[in-house]
Amino acid sequence: MLYLATVSSAAVIEARGADASVNVEVCTGPVGTGCVDxxxxxxxxxNLNGGFVFLNKEISxxxxxxGLVCTFFExxxxxxxxxxxxxVVLTAGTWDFFSVPGTSQPSVxxxxxxxxxxxxxx
Structure with a gap:
């Protein structure tokens, strides 16, 4: 028998410590367009420099x-x-950056x- 188990991203980070990583997908257009994990x-x-410079000021x-919360900075x-x-501080989900919860306004x-x-x- 084959058993599959799912583990949240947070559990993976906590279980593996500081060396743990999970992927955040960012896209230069809608999901599926110009996306990178x-x-x-x-x-x-x-930092969106070096190998990620093409994403600097381009994430949509x-x-x-x-299990994650991410803060995106200018x-x-x-x-x-x-x-x-x-x-902006974003929790789990798919986010369209044209309208996200702001830290100083309800939507930015x-x-x-x-x-x-x-x-x-x-």
């Missing part, structure tokens, strides 16, 4: 696995300016603004 470790900052959608280094408004257009992001287990 990016491995993320808990609380690691992913993201698919975040269950600046490199996963930092926000004082006063906020230059980042964050399309083509991301330069870095960081995810952690919930």
């Amino acid at each position: 990016i491995p993320v470790g808990s609380d690691d900052c992913v 959608t993201a698919v975040i696995p269950d 600046s490199f280094g996963c930092t926000s300016q004082q006063g906020g408004g230059d980042d 257009d964050f399309n083509d603004l991301t330069s870095s992001f960081s995810c952690s287990a919930i």
Whole structure:
């Protein structure tokens, strides 16, 4: 007999520790258009430079696995300016960046603004 088990992304990160990673899918258009799976470790900052430079200021959608929360930043280094408004915090699901929950407003257009992001287990 073959048994299949499913494990949440958060459980994988916690079980494997700091070396664990899961993938966040980011796309330059709707899901399925210009998409890349990016491995993320808990609380690691992913800068969209180097091999990811083509995604800098180009992300329009993201698919975040269950058990994760990800913050997308306008600046490199996963930092926000004082006063906020230059980042968005998203939980598991598929997100269209034209309208996402903002930190300073109920809904913001964050399309083509991301330069870095960081995810952690919930």
